[in-house]
Amino acid sequence: MEKDFFDQVYQVVRLIPEGRVTSYGTIGKYLGAPRSARMVGWAMNGSHRQDPPVPAHRVVNSQGLLTGKIHFETPFAMQERLEAEGIEVKKDKVVNFRQLFWDPSIELSLD
DNA sequence: ACAATGACTGAAT
DNA sequence: AATTCAGCCATTG
Numbered sequence: 655m656e657k658d659f660f661d662q663v664y665q666v667v668r669l670i671p672e673g674r675v676t677s678y679g680t681i682g683k684y685l686g687a688p689r690s691a692r693m694v695g696w697a698m699n700g701s702h703r704q705d706p707p708v709p710a711h712r713v714v715n716s717q718g719l720l721t722g723k724i725h726f727e728t729p730f731a732m733q734e735r736l737e738a739e740g741i742e743v744k745k746d747k748v749v750n751f752r753q754l755f756w757d758p759s760i761e762l763s764l765d
Numbered sequence: 766a767c768a769a770t771g772a773c774t775g776a777a778t
Numbered sequence: 779a780a781t782t783c784a785g786c787c788a789t790t791g
Contacts, residue, residue, distance in 0.1 A: 689774090689785085690773090691774060695771070697772095699771095715772075715774080729780095753769090767791105769780105770788105770789085770790080771787105771789095773786085775783105775784095778780105778781080778782070
């Protein structure tokens with residue numbers, strides 16, 4: 655079972671600063687799989703059992719919707735964690751998503 | 766091997 | 779801005 659791709663996804667997600675969010679497609683694109691956004695989400699399915707904690711709650715879809723909250727311990731745990739980091743969540747979607755958006759291909763390049 | 770599924774995305778309506 | 783449609787791709791039945 656190769657999980658190289660998974661590990662890369664987990665690492666990128668762990669690089670997301672608090673109070674910031676990113677999308678599955680962005681991560682996939684950063685890893686060279688811009689058309690495999692679904693695979694990224696599928697990879698996140700096993701993120702909860704990783705020894706190093708993976709802030710999956712900082713990963714949302716391109717619309718800023720908390721589509722993956724249902725896979726958390728509880729459907730509302732994701733929103734609570736985001737709010738705990740200062741991120742406003744309204745009706746399952748991140749407020750000011752565009753401002754809070756974190757793009758590794760940009761943020762990591764600026765040093 | 767075929768069909769269905771999904772933590773998605775972008776375009777069209 | 780919200781909803782729908784079609785495309786994508788690895789996993790699973």
